[in-house]
Structures are given as structure tokens and as C-alpha cells.
Amino acid sequence: MARTSTPAPLPAPAPAAPGPALPRLGVRGALRWVWRQLTSMRVALMLLMLLAVVSVPGSMLPQRPQNPAAVARYLRDNPDLGTWLDRLGFFDVYSSVWFSAVYLLLFTSLVGCILPRIAVHARGWRARPPRAPRRFERFEVHDALVTDADPEAALEAARASLAAGRRFRVDTDTEPATARTPAARTVSAERGYLRETGNIVFHLALLGLLVAVATGQMLHYRGQALVVEGRGFANTPAAYDTFEAGTAVNPDSLVPFTLELDSFTARFDTAGKPTFFEAAVTLTEPGAAPQDHTIRVNRPLDAGGAHVYLAGNGYAPQVTVRDSAGQVAFSGAVPFLPQDASYRSRGVLKVPDVSTGDQIGLVGFLLPTAVINGDSAYSAYPQPGNPALVLQVWRGNLGLDSGVPQNVYQLDTAGMTQVAGADGAPATVVVPLGETVDLPDGLGSLSFDKLPRYVALDLRYDPSLGWVLGFAVTALIGLALSLFVPRRRVWVRVTEEGGRTLVRTAALARSEDVGLVGEVEQVLDAVRELGPAEPFAPLDEPNGAASARLSGADAHEVGAARGRGHGGRR
Amino acid sequence: MNVAELSTIVVWGATTAYALAFVAFAVDLARRAEVSTARRVRVRQPALVGAATGSVADPTGGASSTTRPAEDGAAGAAGEPDGDAADAEATGGAEATVTEDDAPTEYRPGRALGIAMSVTTLGLVLELVGIVLRGIAAHRVPWANMYEFTVVGTFVAVLTFRLLTLRRDVRFLGAFVLGLSVVALGLGLTVFYTRAGAVVPALQSYWLVIHVTIAVIATGMFTVGVSASGLQLLKESRESGSPRLSHPRFAMLDQLPSVRALEGLAFRINAIGFVLWTFTVMAGAVWAEHAWSRFWGWDPKEVWSFIVWVVYAAYLHARTTRGWSPKAIAWFSIAGFAVLIFNFTGVNLLLPGKHSYSGLDLNN
Ligand code: HEM
Numbered sequence: 001m002a003r004t005s006t007p008a009p010l011p012a013p014a015p016a017a018p019g020p021a022l023p024r025l026g027v028r029g030a031l032r033w034v035w036r037q038l039t040s041m042r043v044a045l046m047l048l049m050l051l052a053v054v055s056v057p058g059s060m061l062p063q064r065p066q067n068p069a070a071v072a073r074y075l076r077d078n079p080d081l082g083t084w085l086d087r088l089g090f091f092d093v094y095s096s097v098w099f100s101a102v103y104l105l106l107f108t109s110l111v112g113c114i115l116p117r118i119a120v121h122a123r124g125w126r127a128r129p130p131r132a133p134r135r136f137e138r139f140e141v142h143d144a145l146v147t148d149a150d151p152e153a154a155l156e157a158a159r160a161s162l163a164a165g166r167r168f169r170v171d172t173d174t175e176p177a178t179a180r181t182p183a184a185r186t187v188s189a190e191r192g193y194l195r196e197t198g199n200i201v202f203h204l205a206l207l208g209l210l211v212a213v214a215t216g217q218m219l220h221y222r223g224q225a226l227v228v229e230g231r232g233f234a235n236t237p238a239a240y241d242t243f244e245a246g247t248a249v250n251p252d253s254l255v256p257f258t259l260e261l262d263s264f265t266a267r268f269d270t271a272g273k274p275t276f277f278e279a280a281v282t283l284t285e286p287g288a289a290p291q292d293h294t295i296r297v298n299r300p301l302d303a304g305g306a307h308v309y310l311a312g313n314g315y316a317p318q319v320t321v322r323d324s325a326g327q328v329a330f331s332g333a334v335p336f337l338p339q340d341a342s343y344r345s346r347g348v349l350k351v352p353d354v355s356t357g358d359q360i361g362l363v364g365f366l367l368p369t370a371v372i373n374g375d376s377a378y379s380a381y382p383q384p385g386n387p388a389l390v391l392q393v394w395r396g397n398l399g400l401d402s403g404v405p406q407n408v409y410q411l412d413t414a415g416m417t418q419v420a421g422a423d424g425a426p427a428t429v430v431v432p433l434g435e436t437v438d439l440p441d442g443l444g445s446l447s448f449d450k451l452p453r454y455v456a457l458d459l460r461y462d463p464s465l466g467w468v469l470g471f472a473v474t475a476l477i478g479l480a481l482s483l484f485v486p487r488r489r490v491w492v493r494v495t496e497e498g499g500r501t502l503v504r505t506a507a508l509a510r511s512e513d514v515g516l517v518g519e520v521e522q523v524l525d526a527v528r529e530l531g532p533a534e535p536f537a538p539l540d541e542p543n544g545a546a547s548a549r550l551s552g553a554d555a556h557e558v559g560a561a562r563g564r565g566h567g568g569r570r
Numbered sequence: 571m572n573v574a575e576l577s578t579i580v581v582w583g584a585t586t587a588y589a590l591a592f593v594a595f596a597v598d599l600a601r602r603a604e605v606s607t608a609r610r611v612r613v614r615q616p617a618l619v620g621a622a623t624g625s626v627a628d629p630t631g632g633a634s635s636t637t638r639p640a641e642d643g644a645a646g647a648a649g650e651p652d653g654d655a656a657d658a659e660a661t662g663g664a665e666a667t668v669t670e671d672d673a674p675t676e677y678r679p680g681r682a683l684g685i686a687m688s689v690t691t692l693g694l695v696l697e698l699v700g701i702v703l704r705g706i707a708a709h710r711v712p713w714a715n716m717y718e719f720t721v722v723g724t725f726v727a728v729l730t731f732r733l734l735t736l737r738r739d740v741r742f743l744g745a746f747v748l749g750l751s752v753v754a755l756g757l758g759l760t761v762f763y764t765r766a767g768a769v770v771p772a773l774q775s776y777w778l779v780i781h782v783t784i785a786v787i788a789t790g791m792f793t794v795g796v797s798a799s800g801l802q803l804l805k806e807s808r809e810s811g812s813p814r815l816s817h818p819r820f821a822m823l824d825q826l827p828s829v830r831a832l833e834g835l836a837f838r839i840n841a842i843g844f845v846l847w848t849f850t851v852m853a854g855a856v857w858a859e860h861a862w863s864r865f866w867g868w869d870p871k872e873v874w875s876f877i878v879w880v881v882y883a884a885y886l887h888a889r890t891t892r893g894w895s896p897k898a899i900a901w902f903s904i905a906g907f908a909v910l911i912f913n914f915t916g917v918n919l920l921l922p923g924k925h926s927y928s929g930l931d932l933n934n
Pocket of ligand 1 (some may be wrong): 038039040041087106107108109110111113114199203206479482484883886887890
């Protein structure tokens with residue numbers, strides 16, 4: 001706590017047993033306290049775990065942005081619970097207040113955490129390696145040797161081995177003799193500044209990622225269009241079946257290209273599993289000649305700065321309906337939606353423009369490879385081996401004039417009656433491709449002329465993609481640096497005793513570090529190359545090292561660490 | 571018999587080999603336990619060390635009155651790795667503080683461990699053959715559905731373990747890694763099994779190779795990491811006198827590296843796993859951008875991959891926050907792994923989403 005209470009101006013002496021005075025915080029103090037808590041690692045950790053927890057419901061409950069129909073179904077099946085869940089945002093978890101609160105707090109915490117560290121790190125960047133500590137034995141990793149080599153040469157060998165390849169930032173120093181220790185030369189070395197740099201870069205990149213994604217949300221637009229072979233569409237909001245744009249998008253600003261579907265190719269294996277989808281299209285960008293392209297799943301097309309994806313496909317039977325007067329009442333391709341793997345597809349034909357009598361509605365299935373046995377009809381294969389329409393017939397008022405927009409895939413039967421056959425059951429008409437069949441009740445006739453395919457295209461424009469990718473890659477690189485760059489300090493002290501040269505060295509790592517021992521041994525190896533050397537027994541240590549032997553535990557740690565270092569170098 | 575069937579048979583063979591190796595590793599752990607209980611002596615932990623290194627365990631160069639080489643005189647402290655590299659490797663760190671009257675029946679890796687390691691290697695070779703054959707049968711990379719993912723994932727887990735043993739003696743992890751792998755393979759072969767075949771257009775992308783390969787490797791890493799964390803917790807319980815774990819049956823825990831060393835081992839492996847997982851999620855997002863027209867859509871698989879990532883991020887933070895005990899940290903590692911496994915099984919089987927490996931989804 002930054003501010004403690006000011007002593008109250010009470011007459012001395014103080015009461016006999018004063019309780020510890022509670023610090024008075026005040027508003028600023030309280031804010032500071034909250035900030036301090038928020039930016040503590042403990043709270044960051046809690047927020048991380050909380051983020052994991054609040055993410056879960058979105059995977060368990062249907063979500064409106066992904067699947068509005070499933071949400072509607074859920075609300076219908078669980079009216080009570082559903083209403084409450086809806087109010088609390090459980091059907092759009094990832095935009096809910098509580099989910100946003102958690103990640104925004106987390107990122108606030110991250111900023112508060114990372115800013116001071118940047119300052120510290122920037123200062124450390126120019127700092128010299130810390131001076132050699134007095135007693136090397138305190139460190140888990142240390143070693144020593146005696147040699148007849150010249151002290152200066154030994155020092156230089158140690159220094160050079162650390163500085164080689166600019167691995168370490170190296171500094172040398174001189175220590176004057178004291179009452180208990182002889183004069184010494186020391187080397188201090190440090191490496192791994194990049195570890196902290198990587199960590200900071202990683203956290204900043206996460207922040208950048210968040211900002212990039214949020215910007216993309218504001219600047220993006222997406223539209224979906226269903227295009228039958230031989231037809232096309234223009235890139236305007238009105239041309240799409242659904243269109244959705246971020247708050248900062250001007251719908252008039254879309255690049256007005258046009259796209260035409262020339263043909264669609266689908267291939268399936270013998271079991272009916274799709275193996276290949278490709279749409280051949282003609283793209284005409286403003287001021288440019290038309291160009292042929294293909295779109296595949298996984299291979300979107302670039303058009304007008306946006307990507308056009310192949311999101312789905314199906315059949316759009318082309319039919320002609322004549323009314324009871326023999327007039328053409330409807331002619332066109334009607335998209336049917338696939339219901340299963342064999343492309344049994346469901347669709348609706350609405351025929352409002354009859355010259356006389358009731359309007360006609362036809363509802364039913366397209367079977368690409370129809371197998372019809374009495375009452376049962378199914379499709380045996382997704383390709384058009386034996387296409388047939390199997391439809392039921394309604395007559396009456398289609399309700400298209402009511403002004404309420406209708407779903408083209410659904411028949412509003414409120415003003416209609418179903419036409420029955422001779423046996424009183426609903427009449428079913430079966431129309432193979434290329435044939436014309438009379439409709440029951442003298443309603444007219446239906447011709448199944450052709451079977452073009454259609455594709456569902458998904459168009460998306462998001463100018464932030466490059467930024468998102470850039471920040472993600474930066475984060476990954478920063479993370480790898482921050483986890484795998486070893487941060488190490490190595491010290492060497494060279495003294496002259498009894499006519500021989502004593503070289504001691506110790507090393508310290510930021511976190512446990514298998515390679516640390518290797519560093520120490522490499523320094524000593526460099527000294528050994530100058531001439532014969534023996535390991536130095538700590539018992540003879542001149543400056544009265546406390547213990548002749550390391551305690552058991554220490555010996556183990558050192559042994560373990562050393563061994564690993566050697567192992568690594570083998 | 572066609573190539574796909576042959577592949578399945580070879581994978582069954584690999585599973586059998588792993589099961590045998592598992593038994594042998596378990597026998598070896600039991601032997602470690604016997605050694606521990608036979609001697610009521612303080613034994614310093616076998617360090618995670620190689621042989622040539624035994625000598626440096628003693629900074630004075632070996633001569634000392636309180637420590638002498640373990641009875642077999644092998645690599646212990648003599649500083650001369652003997653002929654048998656494998657043997658030496660194992661004894662390297664198992665240096666004992668031997669007191670006056672004790673019979674020095676030091677744990678030495680026996681035949682069981684040798685068999686376990688050879689059979690593990692055999693299983694790896696078989697599994698690799700099975701994977702390659704599967705790829706040939708399906709004309710694509712053989713990791714596009716749950717069965718194949720399980721096979722490749724266990725292969726990577728065991729391979730990671732096998733490679734680690736080349737650098738340090740972590741053979742005590744064998745029973746855990748192979749036990750987990752046998753269970754996973756058993757499930758894969760019986761529950762998740764799917765015929766080899768072409769993949770739907772949405773999966774026809776080089777990102778299948780990149781994204782899934784790295785995901786498999788990360789999963790293999792996390793498997794080894796969690797094995798170390800599990801052992802760490804068991805050992806810690808035993809050391810703190812847990813009534814259940816103080817039974818002599820668990821004495822083999824005394825032979826393992828220290829709690830701290832196990833924790834460090836788990837961390838190093840989990841850290842690699844985490845970087846790979848980060849890459850997995852990113853590569854998945856890039857692929858989703860190509861295939862599904864958005865890089866992130868909170869599909870159940872995406873949600874749970876994100877949760878896995880967040881939990882392991884919490885693990886790393888817990889580790890760098892002062893005041894967290896090794897025990898608490900190990901629980902984070904276990905929580906991360908549990909979420910990872912749910913992401914692989916529960917999400918695929920229970921939650922509807924775009925990642926249904928079953929095959930057909932007309933809107934791809
Ligand atoms: C979106 C939220 C965050 C994520 C996903 C995240 C992720 C990570 C990851 C993966 C690491 C591992 C790298 C390493 O261990 O060196 C890390 C390290 C670190 N994080 Fe975060 N972090 C987040 C927020 C925070 C916050 C809010 C703080 C501060 C309160 C923080 C402080 C740290 C520190 C100090 C380290 C370095 C540990 C070390 O030096 O070894 N992080 N973070």
C-alpha cells in the first residue's frame with residue numbers, strides 16, 4: 001500500500017494497547033490498490049482460468065451467429081430456461097458482456113504488467129553484466145581448477161571463450177587484495193536478453209492481435225449468394241441473399257465486380273463421398289476484361305479485394321409449369337437444398353402467376369438417382385443418374401401479396417389446401433427429367449426440362465487479415481524466444497596462489513536450465529587448453545569457503561545439473 | 571488382403587508390442603521398488619544424467635571419504651564409462667551414500683528394462699509401417715480422422731519418449747507413456763476405426779499436413795509432460811507421508827528423480843508442447859480462413875483448442891509466479907492435458923461442429 005495512515009494528532013502517550021491502525025485509502029489509494037491487484041500475476045492467472053471457464057458454454061449451447069435455427073429450436077423446446085439463458089447472453093457467448101469483461105480485464109492486466117517490464121528491460125539493455133559475487137560456492141553450478149598457466153592468459157582464455165560468437169556480453173574487472181582474499185581478476189558475462197525481449201514482444205503481439213481482430217470486425221463485410229449455372233451476380237448488398245457489414249462499412253463503397261457461374265463440377269467416390277468440387281466462373285472487375293477463374297473448397301477467389309469462397313452446392317431443377325389454360329405460368333431453375341449425402345434435396349415451387357384459377361404450390365424432393373418402389377423413394381447416389389422430382393401439390397392462395405417476406409424454401413399453407421389423389425391420400429407427382437406430367441385436379445402440367453447445378457458462394461472482405469496474421473506470427477516467435485532462449489550469467493575469478501593460478505567459475509540461470517553446466521565447463525576447458533590443470537579441491541579454498549563438501553542435496557543438484565551439461569555436449 | 575487391412579494388422583501388432591513393453595516397464599518399476607524397500611538407506615535420487623557424467627557429480631574429482639562408488643563400480647563415481655553404454659547410462663546418477671552396515675543392493679537396470687526398451691523400439695517400427703501403409707492405401711497423409719490421429723499421436727508420444735531416453739535416463743516414464751498409448755490405440759482400433767479412403771474436399775489442403783501434424787506432435791509432447799507431472803504428484807504424496815502411497819508397493823517412487831527435477835522435466839516438455847500448440851491453433855485459423863471463409867468462428871473444436879491453450883498459458887504463468895508449489899503447478903499440467911483429451915474425444919463425439927471427422931457434411 002503506497003500511503004499509510006498519517007498518525008492522528010492524539011496527545012501522547014498513546015493508548016495502552018493500540019490495534020494496528022488500518023490504512024486509510026481514500027479514492028486514489030483505492031484505485032491504486034485495485035490497479036495493483038489487477039496487474040498482479042495472481043489475478044492475471046485467475047483471469048486466464050476464468051477465460052477458460054467462460055468459454056465453455058458457447059460450445060455446449062447453440063450460438064446465434066453460427067446457427068440461429070438451432071437457437072430457435074432450443075428456445076422452442078426449453079421455453080423457460082431458454083428465455084433466461086437468452087437474457088443472460090448464453091446464445092451469443094462470445095459477444096456477451098461477461099465474456100468481454102473477462103478478456104478486457106485480462107488485457108488491461110496485461111498492459112499494466114508489461115509496461116513496467118518494458119521500462120526495466122530497456123534500462124537493462126545497456127547495463128553491463130553484474131559484477132562477480134563474492135562467494136561462488138553459493139551457486140548450484142560452480143567449478144574450479146588450478147593450473148600453471150599465466151593468470152592473465154587464463155583470464156583471457158576464459159573471457160574469449162565466453163565472448164566467442166558474441167554469445168555473451170562480457171566485462172572484466174579487477175579486485176584489489178583484502179585482508180582475507182588475494183587480488184583477483186574477474187570476468188562477468190551475461191546472455192539471453194532476448195528471452196525477456198521475446199516475452200515482451202509476445203504479450204504486445206497478443207494485444208496487437210486483439211486490436212487487429214476488433215478493427216476487422218468494424219471494417220469487414222460478408223455476403224452469401226446462391227448462383228445457378230449460367231447465371232451471375234453483382235457485388236452490391238442487394239444482390240446477396242444475406243449481407244452483413246461492420247459498423248464502419250459504407251455499403252455503397254463495394255467494388256462493383258460481377259461474377260458468373262459457367263459450370264460446376266462435382267466428383268464422388270463409389271461410396272458417394274465427395275472427392276472434388278470446382279466452380280468455373282467468369283469474373284469481370286470494373287474497367288477490366290472478363291477473366292476465367294476456378295473456385296474450389298480451400299481455394300477461394302480474390303475479387304475486388306475480397307475473397308469468394310465455395311461454401312456449398314446443390315441442384316436447381318429447371319421446370320416449366322403450365323396452368324389449366326395451357327399458359328406458361330412459371331419457367332425457371334429452382335434451387336433445392338440437399339438433405340443428405342445422396343443429395344436428396346428439398347425444395348418448393350411457387351406458381352402465383354396462373355392465368356385462371358387457384359395459385360399452385362409444389363413441395364417435395366429432387367432425387368438425383370431416383371429409386372422408387374411403391375411408396376418409398378430415395379436417391380441412391382449424389383450424381384444425376386436418374387433424376388426425378390417427387391412433389392406434392394397445393395392449391396389456393398400462396399400469400400405472396402401479404403407484404404410479409406417469405407422464405408423461398410417454405411410454403412405458407414395457411415391459404416391453401418392439399419390436392420388429394422383418387423384414393424383420398426395426398427397426391428404425389430413423379431416427374432423424371434425431360435418429361436412432362438399432368439398435375440392432378442386439372443391444375444395444368446409440369447415439365448422437368450433440365451438439371452443445372454448451383455453453388456452457394458460466400459464473399460468476405462476483411463482488410464485486417466494481414467495484420468492478424470502478422471501479429472500472430474510475431475506472437476509465436478516472441479513466445480519461442482521467451483521460452484527457449486536461456487538467460488545465463490557466468491562469472492570467472494582468477495587468482496594467483498602459491499605460485500599457481502586458481503580459476504574459479506560459477507553460473508546462474510533465470511529458470512532451470514540444463515545447459516548451464518556446459519557453460520562453466522566450457523570456460524574451464526578453455527583454460528585447460530593452456531596447459532595441465534587439476535581440479536581444485538574446495539578444502540584448500542583460501543578465502544575460507546564455509547563447507548569443504550557440499551551438503552548432500554547440493555551435491556545432488558550440482559551433479560545432476562553438471563551431468564546434463566555434459567550429456568548435452570557429448 | 572489389401573494394403574489398408576495390412577496396415578490395420580500391423581497397427582494391432584504395434585499395440586501388442588506396446589502392451590508387452592508396458593508390462594516390462596511395470597516389472598522394472600516393481601524391481602526398483604524392491605530395491606528401495608530392501609535397503610533402509612538414504613539413497614540419493616538417480617539424477618537425470620548420462621554415464622560419462624557420474625564423475626563430475628563430485629566436484630573434488632572423486633576422492634572422498636564419505637562417498638564411494640556404488641558397489642558395481644560402474645559409472646557411479648569412477649568417471650570411466652564402462653563398455654556397456656546403456657548400463658552405464660542408467661547407473662550414472664544412482665549414486666548412493668552408503669553407510670557402514672548396509673548391503674549395497676543398488677538398483678541396477680535389469681533384463682526387464684532391456685526387454686521393455688527393445689520391444690518399444692519394435693513397436694515404433696511396426697507403428698511407422700502401419701502409418702505408411704495407411705497413407706499408401708488412402709493416397710494422402712494418414713492423419714485425417716480420429717483413428718488415424720490416434721495412431722499417429724501415440725506414435726509421436728512413444729517416439730518422443732524414446733528420443734528423450736537417448737539423452738537422459740527417463741526410462742521410468744516408460745510405463746506411463748506406453749500405458750496411455752496402449753489404451754489410446756485400443757480405443758482407436760475398436761471405437762474410432764474408419765476405413766481408409768479419400769477425404770472430403772474441405773480436408774484436401776496442405777494445411778491438413780501442417781496443422782494436423784503439429785497438433786499430433788504437440789499432443790505427443792503433452793502426453794509425456796503429463797506423465798512426468800503425474801509421477802511428480804505421486805512422489806510428492808509419498809514423501810509427505812500419504813498413507814496410501816507409503817505402501818512398499820510404491821517404493822519405486824523413491825528411485826525417481828527429485829520432485830523438483832520431475833517438475834522441471836514436465837515443464838520443459840510442456841513448454842515445447844505449448845509452442846507447438848500455439849502453432850497448431852494459428853495454422854488451424856489460417857486453414858479455416860481458406861476452407862470456411864473465416865479464421866475464427868467459435869466452432870466447438872476452436873473453442874476447446876482455445877481453452878487448451880489458455881489452460882497451458884495459465885500453467886506457464888503459475889510456474890513463473892512466486893508462491894506456487896510444484897504440486898499446484900503439476901495440477902495445472904494435468905488440467906491442461908485433461909482438456910486436451912476432451913478436445914480430442916468429447917468434442918469430436920459429443921458436440922456438433924465443423925470438425926466432425928465422420929466424413930460427410932454437404933456444406934463442407
Ligand atoms: C491474454 C493474456 C495472457 C496470455 C495469453 C499470456 C501468455 C503467456 C505465456 C504463454 C507466457 C509464457 C512465456 C514464458 O513463460 O516465458 C507468458 C509469460 C509471462 N506472462 Fe503472460 N500472458 C497473458 C497475460 C499476462 C498478464 C496479464 C501478465 C501480468 C500480470 C503476464 C505476465 C507474464 C510474465 C511476467 C511472463 C514471464 C514469465 C517469465 O519471465 O518466464 N501475462 N505469458
